[in-house]
Amino acid sequence: MNLDQLKQLQSYLWTLPHASTEQRAEVLLYGNAALLKSMDDKVLEQIANVARLPGLVGAAMTMPDAHWGYGFPIGGVAAFDAEQGGVISAGGVGFDISCGIRCLRSTMTVQDAAERFAELADALYKTIPAGVGEEGHIKMNPAQLDQVLRGGAQWAVKAGYGTTADLEFVEENGCVTDAIPENVSDLAKKRQRGEMGTLGSGNHYLEVQFVDRIFDQVAADAFGLNEGQIIISIHCGSRGLGHQIGTDYLMMLAKAANRLGIKLPDRELACAPIKSSEGQRYIGAMNAAINCALANRQILTHLTRETFNTVYPNIHLDTLFDVSHNILQKRAPRS
Amino acid sequence: MKKPFSYFEHDADIGIVGQGKTVEQAFESAARAVFSIMTNLDAIHARDEIRVEFEETDLEFALVIWINLILGKARESGMVFNEFHLQRNGQYWHAEVSGEKWREEHERGVEVKGATFTMLSVKQNPGGWEARCVVDV
Numbered sequence: 001m002n003l004d005q006l007k008q009l010q011s012y013l014w015t016l017p018h019a020s021t022e023q024r025a026e027v028l029l030y031g032n033a034a035l036l037k038s039m040d041d042k043v044l045e046q047i048a049n050v051a052r053l054p055g056l057v058g059a060a061m062t063m064p065d066a067h068w069g070y071g072f073p074i075g076g077v078a079a080f081d082a083e084q085g086g087v088i089s090a091g092g093v094g095f096d097i098s099c100g101i102r103c104l105r106s107t108m109t110v111q112d113a114a115e116r117f118a119e120l121a122d123a124l125y126k127t128i129p130a131g132v133g134e135e136g137h138i139k140m141n142p143a144q145l146d147q148v149l150r151g152g153a154q155w156a157v158k159a160g161y162g163t164t165a166d167l168e169f170v171e172e173n174g175c176v177t178d179a180i181p182e183n184v185s186d187l188a189k190k191r192q193r194g195e196m197g198t199l200g201s202g203n204h205y206l207e208v209q210f211v212d213r214i215f216d217q218v219a220a221d222a223f224g225l226n227e228g229q230i231i232i233s234i235h236c237g238s239r240g241l242g243h244q245i246g247t248d249y250l251m252m253l254a255k256a257a258n259r260l261g262i263k264l265p266d267r268e269l270a271c272a273p274i275k276s277s278e279g280q281r282y283i284g285a286m287n288a289a290i291n292c293a294l295a296n297r298q299i300l301t302h303l304t305r306e307t308f309n310t311v312y313p314n315i316h317l318d319t320l321f322d323v324s325h326n327i328l329q330k331r332a333p334r335s
Numbered sequence: 336m337k338k339p340f341s342y343f344e345h346d347a348d349i350g351i352v353g354q355g356k357t358v359e360q361a362f363e364s365a366a367r368a369v370f371s372i373m374t375n376l377d378a379i380h381a382r383d384e385i386r387v388e389f390e391e392t393d394l395e396f397a398l399v400i401w402i403n404l405i406l407g408k409a410r411e412s413g414m415v416f417n418e419f420h421l422q423r424n425g426q427y428w429h430a431e432v433s434g435e436k437w438r439e440e441h442e443r444g445v446e447v448k449g450a451t452f453t454m455l456s457v458k459q460n461p462g463g464w465e466a467r468c469v470v471d472v
Contacts, residue, residue: 243448243471247375
């Protein structure tokens with residue numbers, strides 16, 4: 001990205017000045033000069049397009065990890081006011097709805113664990129299927145899947161995957177309300193029947209990591225982290241169900257935008273007003289996918305614990321956090 | 336003879352291009368491009384057939400629907416497809432797709448999650464039809 005077109009506001013905050021005839025909201029980009037220089041020009045084009053959408057509140061923003069996405073840049077953030085004609089976009093949420101990170105904190109150090117890493121890797125590979133064409137060991141019937149879509153990680157804990165202590169450190173305590181499984185297509189549900197407890201492929205992973213260096217001791221103490229400590233990061237989302245909802249509603253919203261005469265700077269920004277029937281249907285389905293992802297990461301946490309305990313008896317893995325990054329959340333405006 | 340397909344560069348995902356004498360053949364080629372990302376199609380036996388159908392007037396939307404529908408059907412059935420026969424009658428599209436269930440010995444490439452609107456185009460060139468889009472991997 002060429003920084004000449006930007007104006008620096010603070011050390012890590014930049015804006016894209018308006019052209020004289022340009023009708024759009026403010027664009028803010030977070031990051032240092034080196035990060036922004038390394039970004040694709042498409043990021044700037046896409047976030048400027050987001051700033052033209054109806055009902056945007058404040059600025060359209062990009063985070064330091066922004067890159068070329070589907071209509072919205074990945075790492076893009078925007079708020080829309082339902083009362084001001086604000087819109088909802090499937091591309092803004094992303095195809096892998098509620099993709100996120102579950103981080104587990106162990107009670108052992110890399111020195112304690114290193115000798116049995118190969119054994120651990122083999123055991124994890126057997127317990128947690130990953131990659132194209134792989135199915136999980138858990139099979140869901142339609143009624144069970146609907147319970148997952150309503151109950152999220154809370155359903156998983158009740159079913160014996162993990163403990164209630166995990167839920168304290170998961171967004172929304174592991175379950176979003178207003179999920180409507182009836183808004184999810186049969187194909188989406190069928191795709192998920194064999195996918196609970198699986199990681200998927202692409203950039204999804206389960207990594208055994210360790211704390212290499214501490215930069216902020218106060219924050220590290222608050223998180224209960226020490227140098228050398230083993231932590232586990234699980235990156236995955238709502239699997240086949242979420243992808244199918246994303247694609248089903250991308251098409252529905254594209255047609256709604258045409259029907260409602262919403263002028264889109266880019267067809268990928270396919271969107272409908274939050275208050276429209278299409279917008280409301282999408283929100284119900286998207287919340288169901290969020291619960292699916294939260295349940296899946298809870299199941300993966302449980303499987304990870306079981307596997308670790310076969311290799312390292314008596315060690316504990318506590319949930320440090322679970323945060324989604326492909327998500328739409330309803331928030332009251334700040335007074 | 337198999338219809339030709341190719342790929343184009345994209346930052347994080349993969350662009351696919353299907354070509355053919357007709358729009359249906361270009362879509363079949365695009366489907367082969369998608370499933371070739373996941374495995375070596377020459378090693379797949381077309382043992383089982385699945386029928387799919389959809390309705391769409393817009394050719395570009397139809398490409399996205401087609402790719403996403405067969406990806407969904409493949410995942411639902413635990414299969415990988417290597418043969419595609421698509422027919423169109425106005426807005427009505429019907430296809431028979433064939434392949435087999437994933438087996439241990441199949442080469443595992445990269446899972447394709449879905450077709451997107453990125454770089455989406457379906458056009459007729461002097462030499463035939465070309466269908467392209469970026470697929471999310």
